[in-house]
Amino acid sequence: MRQTLRKYWLGAVFAVTAALGGMAAFSAGAAEPAAKPAARVVAPEAEVCKGCHEKYVETYAKTKHGQSGNSKGPDCQSCHGDATEHIKAGGGKGVGGIFGFNDKKVSADKKSGVCLTCHDSNRHLTFWDSGKHKKNDVACSSCHLLHATPGAGSSIALKTPNPSIGPQQTTQRTLEYETCTACHKQIRSQLTKPSHHPIIEGRVKCTDCHNPHGALSHAMIKSESVPALCLSCHAEKRxxxxxxxxxxxxxxxxxxxxxxxxxxxxxxxxxxxxxxxxxxxxxxxxxxxxxxxxxxxxxxxxxxxxxxxxxxxxxxxxxxxxxxxxxxxxxx
Ligand code: HEC
Ligand code: HEC
Ligand code: HEC
Ligand code: HEC
Ligand code: HEC
Ligand code: HEC
Ligand code: HEC
Ligand code: HEC
Ligand code: HEC
Ligand code: HEC
Structure with missing residues (x-):
């Protein structure tokens, strides 16, 4: 079993292992990334994990990362690190140096670092380092769901369940604001005041006005100034x-x-x-x-x-x- 695993680690884990800094003894150091199968349902190594983590393999396969055809996407070990010792020891929390995103002892920066090995050049993330989220220990995985909720969509969804039907919720789509207001309780209470931007109605999103990945502007708004932001939609006031x-x-x-x-x-x-x-x-x-x-x-x-x-x-x-x-x- 370990033989099969090793074959796939060579490429997939190398970059991340290096970035995380000596996560585990990993001998194949300088090897070229192994060519990955072009079409797959999930990472092949997942078969090994599946015996013990069936739910996580299934929910991973539902995401864009895990879908077939996405040959550049991460494998289990791109995110969770080299699992050799973990498996050898029969698994367990933190056993064998496995990288757990729910582990509170691991800093948010380290968790985000895993994602940034691949997503660093995404232009949405240009100002991540100067944003309020990074500075306040919010990790990528605080908002993004890397294992999909069973039954809900296949994108790398935000941590947002489908909204329940209520008098003000006129849509069945997953609403982004619920991800945000899980932490921003004060903002949540403003959204239901008698006069409000139609956010809970699904017509305006938090990210129409803010860049959650960081911006140099005041309150991470998407324009250089508040009036410029408002006027981008309310042009008649310009x-x-x-x-x-x-x-x-x-x-x-x-x-x-x-x-x-x-x-x-x-x-x-x-x-x-x-x-x-x-x-x-x-x-x-x-x-x-x-x-x-x-x-x-x-x-x-x-x-x-x-x-x-x-x-x-x-x-x-x-x-x-x-x-x-x-x-x-x-x-x-
Ligand atoms: C893109 C990064 C990424 C990939 C790829 C990934 N995971 Fe995860 N995994 C996470 C994050 C983030 C969490 C924490 C959030 C959660 O529990 O859903 C997590 C949670 C887990 C947990 C639960 C950890 C705990 O603390 O209890 C297991 C087990 C797991 N993943 C296994 C797998 C397996 C098996 C695969 C491959 C099929 C895989 N993961 C692929 C990011 C990833
Ligand atoms: C022999 C069974 C077994 C195998 C195979 C196995 N694990 Fe685990 N793993 C466990 C057990 C048991 C836990 C502890 C779960 C718990 O406490 O909820 C665990 C925990 C984890 C955690 C959480 C670590 C933490 O510190 O929070 C991750 C992530 C994980 N495994 C990933 C993987 C990946 C990825 C693979 C495949 C490459 C894998 N495991 C293969 C049994 C296994
Ligand atoms: C090994 C490289 C790699 C790693 C590590 C990785 N990703 Fe990705 N990610 C990809 C690729 C490739 C895509 C697919 C891009 C595409 O198809 O447009 C992607 C897509 C995404 C998307 C867009 C999904 C969509 O529905 O459009 C998000 C969000 C994302 N990743 C977040 C993360 C987060 C958060 C982490 C860390 C927990 C992470 N990624 C780790 C390679 C990676
Ligand atoms: C505060 C919540 C939050 C955090 C933290 C966060 N994201 Fe996002 N991310 C979002 C939202 C909301 C979207 C979709 C809206 C948008 O495009 O701005 C998104 C979209 C994305 C996309 C798709 C963008 C595209 O190209 O269309 C990627 C990739 C991504 N995030 C990666 C990351 C990575 C990597 C991190 C950590 C360094 C991260 N995100 C941290 C909320 C967050
Ligand atoms: C119509 C544009 C717009 C939308 C939509 C919007 N915001 Fe804001 N937000 C702003 C502006 C402008 C500021 C700066 C306020 C100030 O300077 O007093 C701000 C400030 C903030 C602040 C920091 C100051 C404070 O009031 O605590 C947070 C946090 C915030 N917004 C979160 C959110 C969240 C979460 C959502 C979605 C539920 C959201 N915003 C939707 C425009 C918007
Ligand atoms: C895991 C918790 C968490 C989540 C989820 C989260 N935030 Fe934040 N956010 C914070 C923290 C902590 C800060 C820094 C302290 C503060 O200003 O409240 C912050 C700061 C901000 C600020 C800057 C406020 C300022 O004064 O400059 C904005 C804007 C913001 N968040 C918007 C969002 C949006 C939009 C989302 C959803 C896409 C989101 N947040 C999701 C925790 C979170
Ligand atoms: C932040 C301060 C501020 C607020 C609030 C404000 N104004 Fe003004 N307003 C001004 C200034 C400054 C001028 C220019 C005065 C001048 O040119 O002598 C002005 C000019 C005016 C003028 C034209 C007067 C003139 O002499 O040209 C009227 C009428 C007026 N405001 C009505 C209102 C009304 C009605 C409201 C409430 C909806 C309001 N203002 C709120 C600061 C304010
Ligand atoms: C992404 C587009 C967008 C941005 C940016 C935006 N708005 Fe709006 N605004 C809307 C929409 C949509 C409505 C609802 C209009 C309707 O119901 O006809 C609205 C409604 C309003 C209303 C009327 C509310 C009511 O109860 O009738 C005011 C006032 C307003 N916006 C002010 C602002 C201010 C101030 C800013 C900048 C902080 C801003 N808007 C930024 C889209 C936007
Ligand atoms: C001096 C105070 C003041 C300032 C500054 C101000 N507004 Fe208003 N605004 C009002 C008042 C008062 C109303 C309500 C008018 C009414 O009920 O007839 C209003 C109504 C609105 C409305 C909803 C009704 C309509 O006319 O469409 C929008 C949208 C709006 N303002 C946008 C803006 C934008 C965008 C800016 C900045 C460029 C801005 N306001 C700056 C006082 C102000
Ligand atoms: C019945 C109509 C009416 C109402 C109500 C009214 N105004 Fe006026 N206002 C005017 C007219 C007309 C002018 C033009 C100059 C004049 O004739 O005095 C004016 C002039 C002004 C001026 C500029 C001259 C000065 O006094 O500096 C300001 C400022 C002003 N109004 C503010 C207000 C404010 C604030 C309110 C509400 C508390 C208000 N107005 C209510 C009709 C009204």
Whole structure:
């Protein structure tokens, strides 16, 4: 049995073994990678593992890595290291220097290092090293499922079960956000607020806005700035406007939240408060609900400042091309 195994290790394990640094005594050092069979169901060595790990062989075969025709894909030992001693000893957790991704004592960097021996040049991963995930001990396998969930899809899926049907879940597709919010609980709670980007509805994904593999930008967003990100979808807010509203150019998040809010239109605060953070001493705005301070006077309390009052008149709040006063003051 060990003879058969060795034949396949020569190529498959070499690169990874080297990268992991003396994982196990591996003598065939400088050998050329052995030519692999062109079509296979799973790595041939899997037959050896199967006797003891049937479930893992089957779930591996369901992934893109394990599918037939993917001759460049990893074998069991590309990821788990040289298993000679493991098998000789009859298996066991950590026995024979086997590399276990669920082993908490193994650092995230080491786990990711296994994947990066092959995926280093993927352009999605260019900024992995400077990303928040790597810096906070999140490994590739924290998000990616290298052994598929039985019955669910065949891609190297994210760790996301099919969503259950709920009033807000209008799709049966596997939704990416569930992988993310398993850790990002605070974001999860924002997604169900009355106003939210349609993420749980499956129309927008976390990765439409973020690169989970790292980016040099603020909060790993996919654009150089927040307004550039927002405008990539909300192009109608882009301008140029004859009459611009300075905070809009500066940062959409002065007034909006990015994930969810209890106020309409993802507003960070409700109107008129959202305006009066900046406009307090103007000609007509004043104390929020004070009758006198508005234009109403004591006998006719102002309604202008109530609810979305400001916006009833200052409708073109993101900028306007209307002529004269209508434009200058963002009026209808
Ligand atoms: C691309 C990398 C990769 C390949 C290839 C791979 N695995 Fe895994 N394996 C993992 C990761 C990551 C985990 C941890 C997550 C999990 O338990 O599903 C894991 C978990 C396991 C476990 C359970 C470990 C534990 O801690 O209990 C076994 C057993 C296993 N794999 C065997 C195999 C066998 C057998 C093959 C070949 C058919 C194989 N693996 C191929 C990455 C891989
Ligand atoms: C003779 C049976 C046997 C064979 C053959 C065998 N294993 Fe294991 N392996 C075990 C046992 C038993 C465990 C401990 C499982 C547990 O505690 O849940 C184990 C654990 C593992 C683990 C988890 C290690 C850890 O520290 O978390 C991995 C990964 C693994 N085996 C991979 C493989 C691979 C890959 C092969 C084939 C190249 C293989 N095994 C062949 C019996 C075997
Ligand atoms: C021995 C090389 C090798 C190793 C090690 C390896 N991969 Fe891969 N991986 C591949 C190849 C080859 C493909 C298939 C590329 C293709 O078909 O486009 C692939 C595909 C993928 C894909 C894309 C799947 C899809 O559905 O499009 C992901 C995600 C991935 N690997 C993640 C990982 C992770 C995470 C690890 C580490 C646990 C890992 N890989 C380890 C070679 C490797
Ligand atoms: C925080 C979660 C997360 C982590 C950590 C993560 N990924 Fe991914 N990965 C994703 C998501 C989500 C996608 C699909 C969306 C996308 O393309 O951005 C993806 C896609 C991929 C793809 C397919 C990209 C393509 O070419 O289409 C590869 C390959 C991949 N990841 C490899 C890795 C490797 C290697 C690591 C570790 C160095 C890693 N990932 C870490 C979430 C993650
Ligand atoms: C419409 C674009 C967009 C989508 C979709 C999105 N985000 Fe964000 N996210 C942002 C922006 C912009 C920031 C920066 C916020 C700031 O500067 O206050 C951010 C910040 C973050 C932060 C760090 C700051 C914080 O609020 O804790 C995390 C973590 C985060 N997002 C995770 C996620 C996750 C997880 C998802 C999917 C459930 C997601 N995001 C979906 C745009 C988005
Ligand atoms: C295994 C846990 C885990 C998973 C899964 C995970 N993250 Fe993270 N993420 C973290 C940790 C830890 C940090 C760093 C601390 C923080 O900012 O919360 C982080 C940071 C971030 C940040 C940067 C926040 C900042 O302030 O710069 C963003 C954005 C983010 N994650 C998005 C995602 C997305 C999108 C996904 C899903 C594709 C995801 N995360 C999946 C653990 C995780
Ligand atoms: C990937 C595309 C995309 C990006 C990037 C994006 N949005 Fe959205 N946004 C949407 C979609 C889709 C909707 C829902 C529109 C609908 O229901 O008609 C939406 C809705 C909104 C709404 C209205 C919410 C409501 O309750 O009516 C606001 C406000 C908003 N986005 C602000 C932002 C801001 C601020 C940013 C930048 C942080 C941003 N968007 C980035 C796609 C995007
Ligand atoms: C000065 C505060 C402020 C800033 C800054 C701001 N918005 Fe708004 N935005 C609002 C208000 C108030 C509403 C609600 C308008 C209404 O209810 O009539 C709104 C509504 C929206 C809507 C949903 C309704 C619609 O008009 O389609 C989108 C989308 C939106 N804003 C995108 C953006 C983007 C993108 C940016 C940055 C380029 C931005 N906003 C910057 C105050 C602001
Ligand atoms: C972050 C601060 C900020 C917020 C919040 C803000 N504005 Fe402004 N607004 C400004 C600045 C700065 C100007 C430019 C003033 C100037 O040119 O004298 C301006 C100009 C205006 C003008 C045109 C006034 C003029 O003299 O040209 C109107 C009308 C206006 N804002 C209404 C609103 C309304 C309504 C809201 C709430 C939806 C709001 N603003 C929220 C900072 C803000
Ligand atoms: C009934 C319509 C109406 C409502 C409601 C209203 N405005 Fe105005 N606002 C105007 C008009 C018209 C102007 C043009 C200049 C003028 O006639 O005073 C103006 C001018 C302004 C100006 C620029 C002049 C100055 O005073 O600096 C700002 C800033 C402003 N409004 C903010 C607000 C804010 C904030 C609210 C909500 C608290 C609000 N407005 C509610 C109609 C309204």
């Amino acid at each position: 301008g140029p406007f004859m009459w611009e509203h300075p905070p809009v150019e500066e940062n959409c998040l002065t007034c909006h939240n990015s994930h969810g809010s209890n106020h309409n239109r993802l507003l960070a605060e409700k109107a008129p408060n959202v305006c009066q953070d900046c406009h307090d001493a103007g000609r007509h705005p004043g104390t929020v609900y004070g009758g006198e301070a508005g234009w109403g006077g004591p006998l006719a309390p102002s309604t202008r400042l109530i609810a979305r009052g400001c916006l009833n008149c200052h409708y073109q709040i993101h900028g306007s091309n209307a002529p004269a006063m209508r434009g200058k003051f963002f009026l209808r």
